[in-house]
Amino acid sequence: MNSSSAWVFTVLAATVGLIGGFLAFAWRAKVLARRRKRIPKRWPLHSRVIANTEECKVWVWLSKVFYDHHIMIKIPVTRFTLPRSRESGAHWYQLLSGVYCTFNICAADGRVVGCVDVPRAHGISRSNRQLKLTLLSQCGIAYCVVNSHNLPTMEEIRIEFLGEMPQVAGDSESDGATIAAAREKLHTAINLQRNNRANELGALAQDNAPESVNSPESQHFESDFGAGAWQLNNSFVAPLDSRAAHLP
Numbered sequence: 001m002n003s004s005s006a007w008v009f010t011v012l013a014a015t016v017g018l019i020g021g022f023l024a025f026a027w028r029a030k031v032l033a034r035r036r037k038r039i040p041k042r043w044p045l046h047s048r049v050i051a052n053t054e055e056c057k058v059w060v061w062l063s064k065v066f067y068d069h070h071i072m073i074k075i076p077v078t079r080f081t082l083p084r085s086r087e088s089g090a091h092w093y094q095l096l097s098g099v100y101c102t103f104n105i106c107a108a109d110g111r112v113v114g115c116v117d118v119p120r121a122h123g124i125s126r127s128n129r130q131l132k133l134t135l136l137s138q139c140g141i142a143y144c145v146v147n148s149h150n151l152p153t154m155e156e157i158r159i160e161f162l163g164e165m166p167q168v169a170g171d172s173e174s175d176g177a178t179i180a181a182a183r184e185k186l187h188t189a190i191n192l193q194r195n196n197r198a199n200e201l202g203a204l205a206q207d208n209a210p211e212s213v214n215s216p217e218s219q220h221f222e223s224d225f226g227a228g229a230w231q232l233n234n235s236f237v238a239p240l241d242s243r244a245a246h247l248p
Contacts, residue, residue, distance in 0.1 A: 050074070055102055055118045057148035062103055062116065065154050066161075069113070072104040077132075080104065080112040081139055101132065101143070105161055114142035114161035 050073060051059055062071050077099050083089045101115035115136055117124060124145060136143040142161045146152065152160075 051102075052120075054120075054148055058116065058118050058146055058151075059103065061148070061151055062105070065157060066105050069108075070106040072106050072112070074100050074102060075104050075112075076100045077135065080141075081135070096135075099131065099135075112141055114144070117143075117145045119145060119147060 049056075059071065059073065076097055078093050078096050081096075083092050102118040103116040104112045105114040105116070106112050115132070117132070129145070132143050144157070144160060146157075
């Protein structure tokens, strides 16, 4: 065998080896992908609570305040909003599928009238709040942040979400005058809160500096009725609280 034949044989052997290696790699990748899609005989999961301790307290309170509505929990905004253009639906669904509020107040006709967020220990980030304020307000849905140790009154949040006070028993003119005065006072307070949040939103829109989850800005807006990355952390991989983390 001369040198040219040996060179050709070497090239052919290397080519066959490369093709064989590529095919083997592709076959193995296909097998692994099929295994990952295979339904396991025993799932590596267990049941857990749907809400942490703080959220449960607000959940019970909301069920009493909105006794004539349904309290839904942690529903993605893509479940109760609709894109104006069908062509862009897939894009907005992918972008917003991880955005949700802690609670959604749903009327009997299936429409969400308001959303409530319960902040965790580190608060709600500015970008998270900004996205929800703009998105929900433009859809005509109320939004506020509430925590269990600083709850608004029943009248305040019903006016904020429904534009009405709960029904109060009493037929006398004096009772009617008292209720009317209270309603006017609450409307004024709620309008002031809305204006304050609108100003906050304007300030947020002008602030484009990068933020840190642990920065002071990310801990603002603890409650809309007190003094004080837009996708929430996925609680599927992060325990809701210490109690949930120790469940069997």
